[in-house]
Amino acid sequence: MGTLRVILGDQLAFDLSALADLDRAQDTVLMMEVLQECSYVRHHKQKIVLVLSAMRHFAHALRERGVAVDYVALDAPGNTGTLSAELQRALARHAPQRVVATEPGEWRVRAAMDTWGALGGTPVEIRPDERYFASRDRFAAWAHGRRSWRMEHFYREMRREHGILMDAGEPAGGQWNYDADNRKRLPARTLVPARRRFAPDATTRELMALVEQRFPDHFGTLEDFGWPVTREDARIALDDFIAHALPRFGDYQDAMAAGAPFLFHSLLAPALNLGLLAPREVCAAAEAAWRAGAAPLNAVEGFVRQVLGWREYVRGVYWTCMPGYAERNALGATRPLPAFYWTGDTDMRCLREAIGSTARYAYAHHIERLMVTGNFALLAGVAPREIERWYLAVYADAYEWVEMPNTLGMAVFADGGQMASKPYAASGAYIDRMSDFCSGCAYDVKQKTGPRACPFNYLYWAFLIRQKDRLSGNPRMAMPYRALAAWPRERQADTLAEADAFLAALPSWT
Ligand SMILES: Cc1cc2nc3c(=O)[nH]c(=O)nc-3n(C[C@H](O)[C@H](O)[C@H](O)COP(=O)(O)OP(=O)(O)OC[C@H]3O[C@@H](n4cnc5c(N)ncnc54)[C@H](O)[C@@H]3O)c2cc1C
Ligand code: SF4
Numbered sequence: 063m064g065t066l067r068v069i070l071g072d073q074l075a076f077d078l079s080a081l082a083d084l085d086r087a088q089d090t091v092l093m094m095e096v097l098q099e100c101s102y103v104r105h106h107k108q109k110i111v112l113v114l115s116a117m118r119h120f121a122h123a124l125r126e127r128g129v130a131v132d133y134v135a136l137d138a139p140g141n142t143g144t145l146s147a148e149l150q151r152a153l154a155r156h157a158p159q160r161v162v163a164t165e166p167g168e169w170r171v172r173a174a175m176d177t178w179g180a181l182g183g184t185p186v187e188i189r190p191d192e193r194y195f196a197s198r199d200r201f202a203a204w205a206h207g208r209r210s211w212r213m214e215h216f217y218r219e220m221r222r223e224h225g226i227l228m229d230a231g232e233p234a235g236g237q238w239n240y241d242a243d244n245r246k247r248l249p250a251r252t253l254v255p256a257r258r259r260f261a262p263d264a265t266t267r268e269l270m271a272l273v274e275q276r277f278p279d280h281f282g283t284l285e286d287f288g289w290p291v292t293r294e295d296a297r298i299a300l301d302d303f304i305a306h307a308l309p310r311f312g313d314y315q316d317a318m319a320a321g322a323p324f325l326f327h328s329l330l331a332p333a334l335n336l337g338l339l340a341p342r343e344v345c346a347a348a349e350a351a352w353r354a355g356a357a358p359l360n361a362v363e364g365f366v367r368q369v370l371g372w373r374e375y376v377r378g379v380y381w382t383c384m385p386g387y388a389e390r391n392a393l394g395a396t397r398p399l400p401a402f403y404w405t406g407d408t409d410m411r412c413l414r415e416a417i418g419s420t421a422r423y424a425y426a427h428h429i430e431r432l433m434v435t436g437n438f439a440l441l442a443g444v445a446p447r448e449i450e451r452w453y454l455a456v457y458a459d460a461y462e463w464v465e466m467p468n469t470l471g472m473a474v475f476a477d478g479g480q481m482a483s484k485p486y487a488a489s490g491a492y493i494d495r496m497s498d499f500c501s502g503c504a505y506d507v508k509q510k511t512g513p514r515a516c517p518f519n520y521l522y523w524a525f526l527i528r529q530k531d532r533l534s535g536n537p538r539m540a541m542p543y544r545a546l547a548a549w550p551r552e553r554q555a556d557t558l559a560e561a562d563a564f565l566a567a568l569p570s571w572t
Contacts, residue, residue: 064088066158066184068149070171071099071113072461073164074120074293075337076127079189080164086128092152093121095136097143102170103455106282107273108289108424112458114273115266115291116336123293132156136272146174146181153182161186167335167463169384193340194377195220195370201378211379211480214239217371226345227352227359227366234352239367240312240360247496248317248325257324258302259288260295281404281456282421289332289424289458296330296338303328304351312361316429318497320411323419327427328365331459334373341369368428376467379481383467388447390470392478393485393529395443398570403435403452410517411503412493413438424458429496431457436473437488441521442565443528446476484538487525490516511556517564524561527554 067080069091081091095117100110114136121131132155134141134148142148149161165188166172179186190197196204204219205211218238221227227234262270270284290296307326314326333339345366352362380387402408406417416430426435431453439449450469454460471481490507494500500507500516509515526533526546534543546554 063090063156063158065090066152066156066161067091068161068163069093069120070145070164070166071095071117072167072336073191074116075193075340076123076293077192077340078164078337079192080162082189084129086130090130090132090156090158091121091124092132092134092149093117094134094145094148094152096134096141096145096148097136099145100136100277103451104280105277105460106420106424106456106458107270107277107280107284108282108287109455109458109460110273110277110280111262111266111269111284111287112289112291112332112424113336114269115262116338118265118269119292136276144174145171146177149178150181153184158184160184162189163187164189164191167191167461169380169388169462193337194374195224195341196374196378198378198381201374202382205378205382210483212483213371213375213481216375216378217367220370220374221366224342224370226370227349227363234363235359238363240363243360244312244315244364245496246313246317248314248319248322248498250498252314254319254322254325255306257307257329258299260290260299262287263291266291282424286422290338293338296333299333300328300330300339300344300347303330304347304357308348308351308361308365309357310361312358312364315364316496318412318415318427318429318434318493318499320415320498320502323415323423323425323427323430325427329425334369335459335461335464341373345369373464376471376481377463379467379471380463383477383480387470387477388450388466390476390478391446392476393440393443393474393532395440395474395476396445397443397565399439399444399448399452400442401569401571403449404571409504410438412497412499415499420456424456426457431468432473432486433488433492433496436469437486437492437518438521440474440485440487441518441525442568443525444474446470446474449474479536484536485533487522488518489522490518493518511560515560520557520560521564523554523557527558 064085067089069080095114121133124131132152161178161184163175166175175188204216290299310326317325319325330339330344334341348362348365351357352359403417406414406421408414412434416426416434420426450466453469454462454465467481470476472486475485494507505516506514507516510519526542533539
């Protein structure tokens with residue numbers, strides 16, 4: 063046999079570097095479903111079904127193209143449960159001249175791959191993953207020698223370098239950033255478009271039964287599974303987003319609404335992260351909509367900023383800072399994760415809504431992740447690793463390379479400012495401004511203290527008081543610290559006591 067080409071579960075792209083010089087007559091593609099990848103955190107049931115179903119469909123599509131695929135199913139006899147041991151068994155089956163793979167998305171898997179060369183003496187070639195705009199070296203070159211990294215600077219270079227939303231060397235419309243137009247609250251009775259969802263086919267249904275049987279105690283439900291599992295369906299999802307949601311994506315990017323978890327978001331991260339869609343085609347489709355007059359620039363620039371800017375930036379941060387990044391805890395947070403993150407059982411409506419849609423759809427949009435579940439973990443001082451493992455488990459799009467910097471860097475400021483210039487800490491007033499959650503909550507967002515006061519209010523001030531030594535020198539935190547300076551000592555002590563009493567009463571999971 064010629065070459066054994068390994069394709070991992072989130073590498074489902076026909077133009078993957080590991081397939082570049084494929085010889086259909088001699089080569090075999092190896093795909094492996096292994097228990098370790100399904101269970102190293104308690105992944106949402108939908109996430110396991112999504113990845114395995116997309117893998118099975120991709121294997122089928124490769125075979126239809128005349129490619130030999132050796133596919134190891136999760137319940138195949140003799141499946142050892144790890145990628146390395148399955149590769150070793152495949153080496154014995156095929157005796158290839160060499161193994162070719164594409165670099166994985168996660169440090170943990172890369173460390174395992176680096177041992178593959180020693181498995182039996184077969185040469186192993188690991189190629190760069192070319193699906194991104196910026197290679198790991200490109201990001202490292204950008205980051206080298208900079209005192210602080212800011213996404214905005216990186217994003218502008220990417221816009222220039224890839225000619226996206228550029229006219230004659232200048233940003234389209236004359237501005238790089240239209241964020242100021244993109245912070246609107248959703249007016250009451252706004253019609254939100256119905257989103258294209260995909261009914262599970264026979265392959266997906268078979269996996270749903272398998273997952274219920276093998277992973278019954280994993281988080282989330284399967285009833286509302288509607289993710290695209292093929293390239294064709296992912297293209298339909300992209301077209302649906304561009305036609306129906308993109309035009310108002312910018313306006314309501316930061317808005318939240320009870321019972322409307324998707325709003326105008328793309329829902330494309332699961333397909334992008336699996337490889338069913340390429341970031342280049344997604345940005346091109348959005349830009350084409352603007353050039354055709356079908357979507358305004360604030361929406362299209364806002365969307366491109368997420369994909370070309372944030373997505374590439376967090377990948378760069380991950381690979382440049384790992385493995386130490388995983389251990390960062392700049393604010394010294396140690397609290398165990400409150401149990402309601404897994405059960406949704408809390409009187410705080412904003413958290414109930416965000417966690418409820420997470421359980422039902424394996425989805426919550428960015429602002430719910432950042433300003434509701436993330437903000438609470440930050441203010442409560444939840445240990446970064448505990449909240450980070452939660453985010454990795456519960457979302458259909460969660461892979462460590464993108465989830466970890468978002469959690470440690472953006473949500474809980476555990477990296478001390480490498481990713482974000484200040485903590486995204488907010489009181490209930492922010493949630494009230496950007497959502498309709500507070501009107502139906504057991505707590506009163508206007509009250510600052512007392513049994514009915516919104517917990518985000520006293521937790522926010524208690525956080526600032528506790529973190530004064532670490533944060534008061536940050537110029538972007540000057541305003542709240544000026545306000546705090548006017549508080550009498552007793553008021554600060556009472557706020558700390560109220561926050562402590564609330565947190566002490568929260569059951570934790572562990
Ligand atoms: C604590 C926390 C954890 C997160 N974990 C993940 C994760 O595991 N996987 C993941 O893909 N995203 C993660 N994000 C980023 C973002 O929330 C999701 O990409 C987004 O909500 C996915 O929904 P969507 O496809 O509808 O995105 P949209 O709002 O439609 O955005 C468009 C696309 O831009 C990209 N994008 C947007 N924001 C970011 C960002 N901050 N970082 C990277 N890419 C971004 C995504 O590919 C997304 O599909 C996390 C954010 C936070 C605050
Ligand atoms: S009152 Fe506070 S806890 Fe309740 S929904 Fe509003 S912000 Fe959340």
